[in-house]
Amino acid sequence: MAARNTARKRAFQILFEADQRDTSAREVLGDWIRHARSDDRQPPVSEYTMELVEGYADHAGRIDELISSYAVGWTLDRMPVVDRNILRLGTYELVWVDGTPDAVVIDEAVQLAKEFSTDDSPSFVNGLLARFKDLKPSLRRD
Numbered sequence: 001m002a003a004r005n006t007a008r009k010r011a012f013q014i015l016f017e018a019d020q021r022d023t024s025a026r027e028v029l030g031d032w033i034r035h036a037r038s039d040d041r042q043p044p045v046s047e048y049t050m051e052l053v054e055g056y057a058d059h060a061g062r063i064d065e066l067i068s069s070y071a072v073g074w075t076l077d078r079m080p081v082v083d084r085n086i087l088r089l090g091t092y093e094l095v096w097v098d099g100t101p102d103a104v105v106i107d108e109a110v111q112l113a114k115e116f117s118t119d120d121s122p123s124f125v126n127g128l129l130a131r132f133k134d135l136k137p138s139l140r141r142d
Contacts, residue, residue, distance in 0.1 A: 007048035015085040029053045056092040063091045082117040090129050102133045
């Protein structure tokens, strides 16, 4: 489904920008929405992109806690910014979005890592999200 793929990519870009600007994902999402409304050259922000960004924002503390706890040998600050935000998005969708098959979430995150990160990143992203998939029932607490 190309629309969902594009929505995930845009949600990742919003999380990445928020991380780089040291601001909230919701603030950057608002900027993207305003920009799309005022400049017809910019595509509109899809409903699914908004759902992903807002969902991540609702669970950001827990998501960062999970990534920090299970990324053996890596702190969030030491992790490449791209990987950190792919994992944030993938963790939210994997753990809190029931309508998307787990394999699709993991594959999409790995594809983002292949496109935007290092050669080692896809296997790192795959491994951590696969671990979350196995532990999913116990991870949802906030």
